[in-house]
Amino acid sequence: MSDLVLVAGTVITMDPDRPRAEAVAVSGTRIVAVGTLSECQAALGPDAQVIDTGAAALLPGFVEPHGHPFLGGVSTQPPVGLIAPWVAPTWDDVLAVFQQALASTGPDEPLVFSGFDALLHEHAAPHAAELDEIFGDRIAAVLDNSGHGIYFGTALIQRYGWADNPPPDPEGGHFGRNPDGSLDGQGFEVPVLGAVMYPLIDHLDDPLRAGALFLAEMSRAGYTSTSDMAYNPDQKPAYEALAATVSCPLRVNLWEMSTTDTYVDTDTFAAGDEMLRKAGVKLWTDGAVWVGSAATSFPYLDTEATRRANIDPKTAGGAGALNYSRADLDAILDKAAPAGWQMSFHSNGDLAVELALDAYEAALRRYDLLGTDHRWRIEHVGGATRAQLDRAASLGLYLSMSPFQTYFWGDLLDGQIFDHEHGSRWQPTGDALATGACVSLHNDGPVSPPSPLTNIQTVVTRRTRAGNVRGAEQAIPLDAAFRAQTIDAARTLRREHLVGSIEAGKLADFVELSADPFTVDPARLAATVAVRGTWLGGQRIDLDAFLAGLPTPTDPSPQPPLGRCC
Template sequence: MSAIKIIKASNTIITMDPAKPRAEAVAFDSETGVILAVGDFKDLCTKFPDVHTDDVTTVKVLMPGFIDPHNHPVSSGATTQPPAYWIAPYVTRETNGKKEYPYKTWPLVEDFFRTINGDEKIPHDQPLIFNGLDRMLQGAPELRRDTLDNYFPDRPVLVLDNSGHAAYFNTKLIEGNPDTFPDKKPIGNPTGGSFGTYTAEDQKDDNKLVVGESNGRAYETPAIMSVLNKAQLGLAIPNALRSAALWYALMAKNGITMTSEHTYGANMLEYYVALAKAPHSPLRVGLYHMSTDTSGEPGDKLEYPSDSPGLEARLWKQGIKLWADGSPWVGNLAASFPYQDSKTVNDAQIPRDPGGTKNLNYTPAQLDAILDKYVWMGWQFAFHCNGDVALDVVLDAYQRALVRYGRLGTDHRWRVEHCGACRGDQFARAAGLGIMISLPPFQFIYWGDLLDGEIFSPEIGSQWVRAGDAVRAGARVSFHNDGSVSPPKPLLNIQMMVTRRPTSPKGKVHGPEQAVTLHDALMAHTMNAAYHLRRDHDLGSITVGKLADFVALSDDPYNVHPEFISELEVNGTWSNGKRIDPDAFVSNFPDDSTSPTKPHPHLAVFRRCC
C-alpha cells in the first residue's frame, strides 16, 4: 500500500477551482493530506506508478467537502441528540420508507409530551430537555410553568425555543434549583438576559399563581444557562461529548468537512480538543470566541494541550463573536418594519411593532468599546444581525473601527451573520467595506411560505434572505445552517437558493429575483465559506497543494433538475486524505457514564445563537 491514493470519479470531479473546473481523478498523500495532482486518471497513474489498484477509490461525483461556516456543534449535540428530544417541526422520521414529520404541529408535540411522561423506563428524577419548539411553525402558545405542569406534574422539564432565545420550564425543575430560584422566585436578571415572573394579571386568571414567582420562562442565553443547576444538567445530559460526536457525525453524513463554533467559550476547549483528536474526526472547526465569555479571555490565543501537537489545522480560534439583535421568530430582531396582523403572529403572541433600535443589544458607544478591545489584536469579527436596523448599526460601527485603525481596504474579512431581513443597498455597502456576508437559507426554507404575507408583508417576506442582491452587490456570500436552529443540509440550502421554492416541487416561488446560480450556491458552501473561515489558501477547492477534504455525491448537481438537488446522496467524506467513517468516530465516545473521555458537564452546552 502506498501513502499516495487516487480517487477516480466515474462521472466527474467538480473542483470549484476556476483554473481547472472539471477533472476525472485526484491524487493525494494520505499521510500529509496534501493534494498532489488533479487531472485525467490515466495521466495520474503514469505519474504515480507505485499506486496499486487497492489505493484507488472510485466514486460517481467528487467535490471539495462542504463547509458550514456558522454552526454550534457542542450545544447542537447536547440539545438535539439523545437523551435530549429534538422536537423541531422539520425533524423527520422514516416509517416503512415513508417520511413523516412527528412534531409538525403543537397537538403532535402535546401527544409526544404525554407519551414521554408515561414512559416508565425514564428515571423520574432525570430532567428532560426538549429542544426546537417553534411557536409560529407549530402554532404553539408561549409556554408557561403552569401549562407545562399539566404535561409533566412530577418530573423536571426544560423546553428550549427553536430560536435559542427563550426557554420554558416546569415547577419540578424550579424546585430542584434553589440557587437560581430561591422560594421559586428568580434571583434577578443577569446581564443580557431575563426571567419571567407571574403578574397580578396572571393571578386574577388563576388564584393559585403566586405573584413574583418564576412563571417558567427565561429569555436569552445568560438567563437560559442558569435555569438548570450543575447537578440537574449532569442528569439531563450525562455525556455531552458523545452528544457532540453524534452531531459531528450528522454533519459528516450530510457532506460537511469543515465548520465553526460560533459561541465558543474557553470552557469548551476540552470538548473540542477531544473531538478533534479522536480517530475518524470528520470536521475541522474554527472557533469564534464570544465577547461575553466569562470562562476565559476572548482575545487570548488558543492554548493547545501539550500532548496534542499539530491540532492547529483541525481546530483554531478564528475570531470574536457578538450579537447585535435577536430573532425574527420570537419578535426581538431590530427591524424597520412591523409584523403582519395575522393569525400566525397573533397565535405566537409576538409583538407586532417594528423592533427598531430598542431590540439592539448594544449602544453605538458600547460597540466601539468592544471593537477597540480586539481590533488591534488582529481578530476577525462575526456579528449576529437579523434585522435591517441591526445591520445599519453594525456597518456604522465596523466602518468607524476600520477607519480608526487604518484597516479600510485591508484583508480583515469581518463578517455579518444571517441578515435575513437585510437589503441589497446594505449588502452593497458591506461589500464596499470588505465585509463578508453569511446568509441563512434555512430561514427561507422552513419559514419562507409564512414569511411572505403571513409573518411580514409580501414586500418584505417574499424577499427574505436576499442572496441574489448579496451576490449582485459583489459580496463574497456563504450559507450556513446555524445548528441546532436547523439541521445541517448544504444540498438543501443550495437547492432552495437556486429555486426559491420552499415547498418543493409545487409550492409558491418567493422573490425569484433573489435566486442565485448553481455556481454561486456551490461557492457559498465551498470556496466562499473557506474564505470566511480564512482557510481558502488550503481548502475550499480541489487544487494541487491544498488539503484533501472531499465529499462524494451520487450525481452531478448540474445534471439533475434543481428541485431535486437535495435528493442527491452523500456517498462519503474525506478529511485530510482519510476516508471518514462517522459511526466509527461516534464509537470513540461510548454511551457509558464511566467513560474516561467524558469531561464534567457544564453550562456551555446551552450557548446558541439565533
C-alpha cells in the same frame, strides 16, 4: 499513509482554472495533482494505488461557516427530547414526546426538550403555568428551536431559588416576568439560556457522545469543515477529545462568545491548527424572527400566525429588540480588534444590521483596518436592505446567510409575519451576491438539520419546503451557490488555503455524490443527489469507527462540561 489516485465519474474542483477533472492524486493528507488519470499517476509514480470511489461526482467537502456542532449534539441527542418541526410537526406530536419522556424516566430526572417553534407548531410559547399542567413537579426545560428562547416550569424556578429571589436580567438577555416581577417561565437570548441550562448539564448522559452524533450527522450531509459560533472555553476538552478520536469527520473553527472573560485570549489545541482552532469573537446584535426579537424597522403583522405565536406587533421587533447599545459594541470591539480577532455579529433585522455596520465601520477606522483583509462577518442578514449590503461590501465584510429561513419559514415570512415587500426578499441572496461581497451559506445547526444540498437548492430556486417560490429575484446561479457552500465558505473561515476546492497543495477533503449536481433539476437537487461519503485528509471517513472509538463516560478525561450557552 499511502499514495492514492482517486477517480470518479467527474471531479468538480471549484477551481476556476480547472473546473473539471478525471482524477485526484493524494499523498498523505494533501492533494498533489488534479487532472487526468495518467497525469495523476505520473505525479505519484507506479506504486500509487488507484481507487475508484464509485461516486458520480467528487467535490471538495462542504464547509459549514456558521454552526454549533457540540451544542447541537447536546441539545438534540438523547436524553434530550427532540421536538423540532421536522421531527414533531404538530403540537400534538410535541405533547406525545413529552408524555413518552414522563413515562420512561424516573421522577427525579430533569427533562430537557429542544426544537419548539411557535409558528410551525402553531402553538404559543409556553409559560410556567402551561408546563406545570404537563409536567407537574418534574423539572422541565424546553429550548426554542431558534436558539433564542427557553421555557421552564415552576419546579425549576423553585429548585434554582428563583421563586423568592428572581435573578436580574443579564447583559444581552432577559427573563419573562409577571406583573410582580416574578419569573413567568420564559427567557430569551444566550445568557439566559445558559443560566437555565448550565445546572442541568450534569444530568445529561454522555455529552461527548451527543456531540459526536451531531458531527456524524453533519458528515452524512457532506460537511468536512465546520465552525462553532458560540464557543465557550469550557467546551475545549470536548473538542479535543472529539478531534483525537479515530476518523473524526470534521475540522472545527471556533468563535468565542464575547460574554466570556477570555474572548480576547489566544488558545492552542493539541489536535493542531488544521483540525481545531480559535478563529474569532461572536455576539448577537438582535434575536430571532420566530420569537419576535429580530430588530426590524418594518412591523410584524397582526395575523393568525403571529397571534398564535404570541408575537405582539406593538412590542415585537423595533429598536427594543437590540441586545446591545452602540457603546456596548464599541467596548467589545476595542478589546477584540487590537488582538486581531475575526469579528462576527449575528444580525437578523435591518436595524440590527445597521447597528453592526455602524459599529464595524467606526472600529475599522479607529484601528486602521479599512481596506485590509480583516474578513469581519455579519451572520444571517435576513432583513438587510440593498443599501446596507452595498455598504457591507464596501467595508470588506463577509456575509454568511441562512437559506433554511426561506426553506422552512418562507411561506410565513411572506405575508404572515411581514408584508410581502419585506417578507418575500428575506434572505436577499441575489442582492448580497450582486454587491461583490463574499457570500456563504449555513445551516446554523441545530436550528436547521444539516443539509448543504438543500441550502443550495433553496438559493437557486427560492422555493420553500412546500414548493412555493418566494422572492424569485433573489435567486442566484447554481455555480455561485456551490461556491457559497465550498470555497467561499472556506474564505469566510480563513481556510481557503486548506479546504474549499480541489487543488494541489490543499488538504484532501472530499464529498462523494451519487449524481453530478449540475445535470439534475435544481428544484429537486436535495432529493435527487445523495451523499455517498466523505474524506478527510486523504482518509475515507468511517463513522462507525468514529463513534465506537469515543472515550467512555467512565474515563477520567473525556467528559467535559457543556459550557454556559445553549
